[in-house]
Amino acid sequence: MHVQQRIPTGVPGLDNLLHGGLLEGDAVLVAGAPGSGKSTLGMQFLYEGILRYDEPGFFITFEEFPQQIYRDAMNFGWDFRALEEEDKLKVLFTSPDLMYQDIKRHEGIFPEMIREIGARRVVVDSLTHFQRLANNPGELREIIYSLINALKREGLTPLLLRELMEGEVTGTVAEEYTADVVIYLSMDRINNQRMRFLEVLKSRGSRHVPAKSLFFFSEQGLEIVPPFQEPQFRYQEAISLGVPELDTLIGGGIPYGAFYLFEVSSELHQEIFEVNFMRETLRADDHLFELTTTSTRQERLQQLAMNYGMKDDFDKGIATGALRLFNVSDEEDAEAVSLTEDDIWDEVTVGARRALAQLDEAFQATTRLKRGRLFLDLTRLITAIGEEDVFDMLTPALGMIQQYGGVCLGFLNPNAVPASAREKLRSEADGLVSIWREGNYEYIQVLKTLNAARTLVHGFVETSSPPYLRILEY
Ligand SMILES: Nc1ncnc2c1ncn2[C@@H]1O[C@H](COP(=O)(O)OP(=O)(O)OP(=O)(O)O)[C@@H](O)[C@H]1O
Ligand SMILES: [Mg+2]
Missing domain, CATH: 3.40.50.300 (P-loop containing nucleotide triphosphate hydrolases)
Structure with missing residues (x-):
């Protein structure tokens, strides 16, 4: 098998589920219920990208003011303000239509900023807001499709967050078809307690671990616990x-x-x-x-x-x-x-x-x-x-x-x-x-x-x- 270059996400445990990381040109959809950890995963993806792989990043939010992002990131010791000052990160609070127009034209504030810092990763928080730009599911799919392509053309690895509404299940979300990698975050009841799980649903052109993995918030962000365990030591005989x-x-x-x-x-x-x-x-x-x-x-x-x-x-x-x-x-x-x-x-x-x-x-x-x-x-x-x-x-x-x-x-x-x-x-x-x-x-x-x-x-x-x-x- 030809081994392709992997782009590690840097999120502990996630790259193992992806057999090393993302493939060049992958667009990732992260779908999950409210409060399931989507934004944290997005921030971590950017932070680790900058810190470990020297990949500047962009955080585009339609929902929260940058101040909130800085504050939430700081909970995990991720100093987003400092990274912005070093031109390794941009947190952009904008509207879906503005962003969409700019990126499609490949000019305007947003594309310029991408080039300015040499961004390689982008998080869009969240796709849910693009629903306003579309009149029907078919149109939404078109928009998401051209958005993803435009981001890829700028040389970015996009991580797109998407809120899952009550009753929305796998296979019914239009974006799933467009994205190359789909990750689901869920909160399941285990003994009357909500536990968080992450599951890779698809990864185009690559294998992935096909099982729900428990994850938790550590001091450094999300940590994914694999549903299997490698041997802890080798036997002498x-x-x-x-x-x-x-x-x-x-x-x-x-x-x-x-x-x-x-x-x-x-x-x-x-x-x-x-x-x-x-x-x-x-x-x-x-x-x-x-x-x-x-x-x-x-x-x-x-x-x-x-x-x-x-x-x-x-x-x-x-x-x-x-x-x-x-x-x-x-x-x-x-x-x-x-x-x-x-x-x-x-x-x-x-x-x-x-x-x-x-x-x-x-x-x-x-x-x-x-x-x-x-x-x-x-x-x-x-x-x-x-x-x-x-x-x-x-x-x-x-x-x-x-x-x-x-x-x-x-x-x-x-x-x-x-x-x-x-x-x-x-x-x-x-x-x-x-x-x-x-x-x-x-x-x-x-x-x-x-x-x-x-x-x-x-x-x-x-x-x-x-x-x-x-x-x-x-
Ligand atoms: N340091 C932490 N330790 C434990 N739990 C945390 C921590 N930080 C966040 N959480 C939990 O994660 C939840 C939200 O995380 P996050 O904002 O990443 O989720 P989200 O899926 O983006 O939510 P939303 O749908 O509101 O945008 C919080 O409600 C909180 O329960
Ligand atoms: Mg969020």
């Missing part, structure tokens, strides 16, 4: 899930010692992730252990391996002990188990105790480089032996993960178990990934990781070759 795009999404894989929960609402999806994990474990010449409740589980896995063209690898894994299943429901030979003194083991059934003892031995046999991975089909486990027994078993199993430095991957169909079990697992897990189907498509979202990464919703499609799925950019 982490294991792969066998899907590189997924590893990236979860912040670089699963670090040793961690328990990650995958909430998967369909059997098919679970299989895909299972197969990838199995394949990756064998590829890395590592160990994969599973606590299961049925003696037929191995056959089922073998079938799965066959379906995904890895039967030979699977059989080899079983033969060498790289893949091992421990049946918690099998009460036979329980006496043969060497019982430990550990209290937490007392809670579990005899079969589980035996399986855990075997798992413990298997972990002990792993080396520092191959620490073992534990796979848990939590849906089946809970269905077969009940929530309580599963949690009694999970405690020592996760203890081993930490003690031996392995990882645990649990799969859960949240619709198939009691809500209490889901909640407990969610809070127990170090990482949480949700995978579901909605309408005709499939989605994945990372909700928590050990390095604090969080993502937006991504679509994914199934493919016919490994890793059998492709995660889509938004």
Whole structure:
């Protein structure tokens, strides 16, 4: 992809939503309810432009006297008067028709002043006033169109503010079609409180983050909080899930010692992730252990391996002990188990105790480089032996993960178990990934990781070759 020059707005967080900033020649519409923060965003755009990018700016207002603008700007430490004295800024209080006539003719006070200070940015507060110049929506659209073009021809990046009237919604505002970038400011109720949100609705010729972002007024102006979070640190070592795009999404894989929960609402999806994990474990010449409740589980896995063209690898894994299943429901030979003194083991059934003892031995046999991975089909486990027994078993199993430095991957169909079990697992897990189907498509979202990464919703499609799925950019 050809990388175009970006013009950062300078507003913290906004450029990230715009993948770096505006494109050369973009006209931006900022629409929002009264009091949503439009003028502040406009002032900040100009201030940051001057301070950080050496782009002089123009603030055109039809509503407030310059004195009010100076005062409001000063709240954030933006000394507009001083910038005017340095010829880096002009605050102009005028009428829409005067301004419109001047800019269309490219002469008169306003265009002259633009050239005088070499303005690169302009804020028009607000477009709402141009409605008076038009008799109908079509005419208004014409005016806005020629206004934007005239501003662009002067070499300006226009930020046009537009008040949203009660009941006006996305798609009904004529200016939306003319502007290259559309930003909506809204105030939504969260727990009986008004919270401010910013959403980029469109950005011509460029990607943007397609989600509402919370914003607040900081001492320095508006600050936009992204609806996702980049990893806060890199792991020294982490294991792969066998899907590189997924590893990236979860912040670089699963670090040793961690328990990650995958909430998967369909059997098919679970299989895909299972197969990838199995394949990756064998590829890395590592160990994969599973606590299961049925003696037929191995056959089922073998079938799965066959379906995904890895039967030979699977059989080899079983033969060498790289893949091992421990049946918690099998009460036979329980006496043969060497019982430990550990209290937490007392809670579990005899079969589980035996399986855990075997798992413990298997972990002990792993080396520092191959620490073992534990796979848990939590849906089946809970269905077969009940929530309580599963949690009694999970405690020592996760203890081993930490003690031996392995990882645990649990799969859960949240619709198939009691809500209490889901909640407990969610809070127990170090990482949480949700995978579901909605309408005709499939989605994945990372909700928590050990390095604090969080993502937006991504679509994914199934493919016919490994890793059998492709995660889509938004
Ligand atoms: N420093 C601040 N801290 C917190 N909130 C602030 C601060 N400054 C402004 N606000 C809030 O922002 C609101 C208005 O901001 P701004 O003038 O940017 O909005 P606007 O969308 O232009 O409003 P209008 O529709 O009235 O033109 C104020 O009513 C106030 O609630
Ligand atoms: Mg305003």
